[in-house]
Amino acid sequence: MEAWLALAAGGLTAGAVYLLLARSLVHFVFGIVLLSNAANLVLFAAGRTTWGLPALIPDGMSEPDGPIANALPQALILTAIVIGFGLLCFVLVLVDRVRRRWETADIDQIHEKALSGKDLEP
């Protein structure tokens, strides 16, 4: 199964890179979402997969009953998802500010406007 996950992570990365290189801010945001998903899948694959069996310890026992899923990468991914969410919210607020100031979603145009000093209004 890890090979399939590797394939999915590669596909997500390829899509993310293509979108991050686009001129539209919308695509840029999509790229960031795909990239954080790719990272999570790589983490997950690195911890190996088991079918079913969550990392739980049954009642009355002090150790897991038989082989279970690797708990460590799951904890790391949970952290990564939340931080990725925080990052994305920040990016979205930045995008909103860009819209309000320059009224465009074209990254190249924003550069030109910024370089020509039109952002220096009070």
Add this chain to the structure above:
Amino acid sequence: MAATGATRPAHLGWLAALPPAAVFVGLIASIGSTSAGQVVTFGFNWVPSLDVSLTFRIDGLSVLFGLMVSGIGAAVALYANAYMAGHPRLPRFFLYLTLFTASMLGVVLSDNILALFVFWELTSVSSFMLIGFDSDKAEARRNARQSLLVTAGGGLALLAGLILLGQVAGSYSIAEINTAGDIVRADPLYVPILVLVFLGAFTKSAQVPLHFWLPNAMAAPTPVSAFLHSATLVKAGVFLLARLHPALGGTDVWLWTLLPVGAVTAVWASMMALCQRDLKLMLAYTTVMALGALTLFLAVETQIGIAAAMTFVLVHALYKASLFMIVGGIDHATGTRNLMALGGLRRALPVSAGAAALAAFAMAGFPPFLGFLGKELKYEGALAIAEAPFAMTAAALAANAMMVAVALTVAIRPFWGPPTEAAERAHGNHWAIVAPPAVLASLGLILGLAPGLVGSILVGPAVEAVLQGTTAPELKLWHGVTVPLLLSVVTVALGSILFWRMRQIRGMLDALVRLLPTTGDRAYDTVMGWLNDVALWQTRLLQGDRLRRDFLVIFAAATAAVATVVALVPELSFASLSTIPEGPAIGAVVLILVGVAATVGVEGRLTGLAALGTVGVGVALVFLMHGAPDVAITQLLVETLVIVIAAAVLLRLPRTPEVPVRSTPARWRDALIALLAGGTITGITLMVVDGPLDLSVTEAFEAASVPEAFGRNIVNVILVDFRALDTLGEIAVVVIAGLACLALLRGTGLIQRRRRRAAEGPRP
């Protein structure tokens, strides 16, 4: 500021003089044991894992240097107190000065070469601070930077050399390294070690062609020049050569590097000293000359040569520090240091005139000054250099004769003859500006009258420490009519002729300098210019003003780096992969890939968001099917929120058709980079899962989950218990992101309010 400036310094300078004075007294007290050949060590382990200990070693050599550093340090602190009085940044000045004194004492007293290196670098840093002390002057900033780059560059070489030396000798203790001299000299790494240590010593001690920073360091306030850039800091290189002499010295490479470098430096610097108009620069070049002479004598193994070096270190420190302080006094009284504008100052500054005469006599080497002893020893030492007695004696003679001329110039020109306009205006100096140089200059005379004492308690033990165990020659004023005495007479005669013919000689030297293709200083500027150009060129190349191009560079570079790793692995075996065909999971992966393709391919923003949602659900399904229900739930929740918030923001953006798409070649180029990046990620992930898996951390968590944390959901226990600090950090990140969002949203509102206000016009 003026009120505090008048009261504060009076205490600060005294305070700053106390620690070095205490060290001075302590070292005087230890003379009894060092002159008996004993070595006192004390200290503690600093970084035991790196074999770095803060051990201090008091032997003849460190006492000689330590006394100079602490004694002149205390004198300079008092002098600076009056000289810099009223300066608004006086506290800072004394802070740097004290930092320097402490680090310099660390250099000369350390027994561990790594600790010595740390102190060595601290002296470079404090020197940088002090040269650039008048930081509102561009020249001071530039010269401070230059000295730092040159000496810290040499310091890096020195660090490499010292580490190699420690490895070869098997210890970082100077005592042990110096007993392992035979091992070090026989090692194949001996020459690299020597080159690196020389680079450090030559940059610090301003040997030609790396000397140029020292005259430029005269941008520092004069007390600093007197202390750092004549008497102490610049002697650190010479000290290091003396310190490591038992381990590294005594070979042909050692001899034939130090001899020519020292001789060329001494002669060249004396010539440069003669053609200066600024008194301070003139003294600076004579310091370079002295450093060259010291290097020359450290080349040899003979007792007389080392004795010449050790005596000259002391002589030079005394007369040079006092001359610098006298020149500072002249500057203070008249406002100029230009030789051409000075004359007849003896009425305004009678004590300084006397002190200048004493110091100049020592410098020129007249009997019965200590300088005479130093010069006699130099000639004896030069004659004893069996390899090249004539060349070295000639070099010493030329340099010494020019020193006599400079000494006469400094002592006579400003003070005698008819008073110039500047001298008429001159006012008397505070006693604290006059007294310290007078005391130091008098010491040159007093010590010269007691040569036996100087020899037995200062020079002798130092020579024994350098040459390890051999007894030093006795110092005497009168040896009878010998070759060195005749050479002394010739030196004074030659020097007097040079002084008499100064004008012509200066003209000739100026012409010679103009003929030179380049100087160290100009070469430094050229190299720095190149460095700036290269930095500018590569920054423009890699970090342009376009975000998309920067991204292209970043992705291409990252892909190339990871792809190299993947390509270096011979082949993947897939032996440890679970090969169970898991239909539903494969379905989820297909769902992800289709979602990615749709996100990339569709035009509309809503469709794009829907496709993005598909990807998120696919990823959540993967988690759900592989025993990660918590992760799957979080993923679904977050993914939903992401889509909602993203929709709220993105749908308000101007419509997509207004954004021109990339040109077709650009799309192909981006697609290629994207596919390569994706392929590399797949490759590296396969490589990772193909390798062995270490489950020890997971197993430890599983075992401890119930008994220690009382939790049955291991993932939760990890998050809130075992790795609780990570989770706290994660929460902090989210909070900071939230605060930043708030600030950005508020900021926009502010701008809009301002805009509105501006549109309404000025308030009534």
